[in-house]
Amino acid sequence: MMEKTVRRGTRTGFTTGACSAAAARAAVLGLVHGAVPEMVDCLLPNGDTVRFAVNDGRCDVSNPEAPATAHAMVIKDAGDDPDCTDKAHLTADVRVLPGEAGVVRLCGGFGVGTVTMAGLGLEVGGPAINPVPRRNIEDNVRAAGASLLAHAGLEVTISVPQGVEMARKTLNARLGILGGISILGTTGIVKPYSTSAYRASVVQGVQVAATLGHGVVVLTTGGRTEQFAMKERAALPPACFVQMGDFLRYALDEAVAQGLTEVVIGGMVGKLTKIAQGETITHANRNVVDTDLVAEIARQIGATDEDCAAIAAAETARFGAELMVERGLGPAFHQALAQRAIDTLTAPERYGHAFALRVLVCDFSGKLVADVRSAPVEARPRPATAGRTGIGHTHHFDFDTE
16 A cells, blocks of 8 residues: 655644643642633653643632632644544643642543553553553642642542543553543653654664664664663663654664664563564554464463463453563563564564564563573575665565555
């Protein structure tokens, strides 16, 4: 299939988590000052401070018989990423909790999904608000509401009026997240991973890495895995690291085109499972994780039939990984998964012996749990097609295409 020729930009946007934090901060400021501001400066998880426009701000602090409340909403701007949650109304309702000094309670309201299955790293029965946004919301609430928290608590309810409709365009229901969208984001910033412009920037990043003389590029799926990989390969300059997003195929094609002798992939269990099953466009909305493969790997390292059946029936690879960790098989599982990813990518019909491949696996706290390498490239013949080609002329191996 030919790719669309519509030109898109690389303008970044903001995550649902960042917008939720901004709305929460604005509402808390309304409780502190008696009026919700029209603009709010919000601290993002990456340490930046960004100003957001605030909509529908209102507060009620006049009734001494009832807890004070405030309401604020921030409209998500996804930048040039064609995200289904673009223009979502991230809404925060904050209520003072008398007699609960220092408590910040985070709740999910209408349009925020409820977690109904294990394997997502979230409490079953709780709101689908991921750990980093959860901390970011609380950090902003505590910063804005310090004077209130000295003698009372604050309950923050995040809701998304369009969330139920938006969730139909995601795989949330398949993952056991029901009734709305997830509140996501590890940095607060949305990079346009889904656009042709971002794919071009991935290719350009590999080209830059090739100019540095190290013969290596380190590919990661995002900011968290990049930070992990940078610690593991600390001797390399930052330009050797490329956040490839979901576009592994484009990055690997360019690594071959540039004649790089080593490729390092830093990742976590979900994306690595997709790589192991042969997917090189790993976006969650394109391809489903093959949990049968996860169960096969678990069986290979000695998991019981009962555990393998549970893993195969799960909706996430993370469920299988966490179960293997519980069983004391975590290191063996992650090692086997990394090896399967290497075997898939270095198959003759794919990238073969074009480069040496190393896979670094981290857990969800950023800790190294596996480090697996293919045979050194010097010991392997180079394919006739490998080598430098012009920009935009890449080798396409036998993977799924868009």
